[in-house]
Amino acid sequence: MKPYKLIVILFGALLLSCTSKPEGKHLFILSGQSNMARLNPEESFTPSIEANFGKENVIVVKDALGGQPIRRWYKDWKPISGNEPEANPDLYDRLITKVRAVIENENIASVTFIWMQGERDAREGFGNVYQKSLEGLYKQLSDDLNRNDVNFVIGRLSDFDLQNSKYQDWTMIRDIQVKTAESNPRFDWINTDDLNDGIVRNGKPIENDLHMSANGYITMGKRFADKSIELIEKFTK
Template sequence: MKTNSIIFLCLMTCLISSCGSIRNVSKQEGKHLFILSGQSNMARLNPEESFTPTINENFGEENVIVVKDALGGQPIKRWYRDWKPLQGNEAMTQGDLYDILMAKVYPAIENESIATITFIWMQGERDAREQHGEVYEKSLKGLYRQLSQDLEREDINFIIGRLSDYDMQNENYPHWTMIRDIQVKVAESNLRFDWINTDDLNDGVNREGKEIKNDLHMSAEGYIIMGKRFAEKSIKLIENTK
């Protein structure tokens, strides 16, 4: 009887220990994927300056995959395949930059178990200049759905870098404030979405050593802060949507 009791206790201890391990694995199984894209202000962001170090510090370098592809001066239609203007038809290449981005994403996640995906977007200047604000909300949501479908995930986090205070009078970019408002509206429409403020990042000294004020692009320090803000929002979303 004594021997049987000891065996029973040993089995129970092993079972409890195993269950504990299973819970830990299921809580955070796989790696965290971060996809960064957009136009010039994303192109000029160096993830290694502040974004990736902040993410690595929280999740561990071995648990993080960061993929970035961006190109300055580009409209959202070069990412969103189903983009349509408000009126008429526009026969231009659509979705080609998205395809280039995904050509980096797929190899990066091959044979990897992915726990979470966070899509980080810094774009909108070109659409503001070309006055495509009326279709920007639909395009932004469509791009998110497109990525979700292609990666076969319904739980992708989405962080938007709101346009800065560069042209609040809409003088050179007629739909500047419209797109700013749309970016916030979309970001606040879903618990998995969020946005960062960039109004204070385009003053100071740029990477060429030139003094700037309310510039179209961020200062050298501004890009470092922007990367950290994206990282902190990413971490917050991941922690809050487990």
């Protein structure tokens, strides 16, 4: 074989190895408060993810609880002044325990953290520490998983209280969620403004509600899936 042909073959093999997608499973971690708790991943999120990556290549972990502030997840949460309330990250501990249990002995190709929360912090008026908390929570999870490539998809608060008449920091937290999502190429966000009108699962009609309609949750799951897939493929092509 002529030397130049050997060089071409070797270069092609090297190029292929550099551009091939990493082997392993794609881990999706879903957490937050009530609008995440009410999301059923099996309705639209998981089917969309599995259709793209294959059922055998997907791990979905969800742990959420309604009405909870971010200090139930972020360990270093602190108010601007004073010492109360205090961080109580028991929900994070519960979440990370679940995650570690399912990824043990697994080769993980990617991790995507999906977050739908902020209503409680808006109501309590802790928007002034929400950005630090959101960024800190992402770093906390990344450190605990020993990864520097975690994708982050944030569900922005809906248009429920754009006048801040019921939840004083509603629009502040909406803006922070978008600002954070646009601060890093591995971050993104989804819009939920059109998901809180319609019929809920028990047949009751809602309009501009704090929570989503039955179809709204299905759409929300699909949007989370689409953004997750987009981020993963962005960094594995």
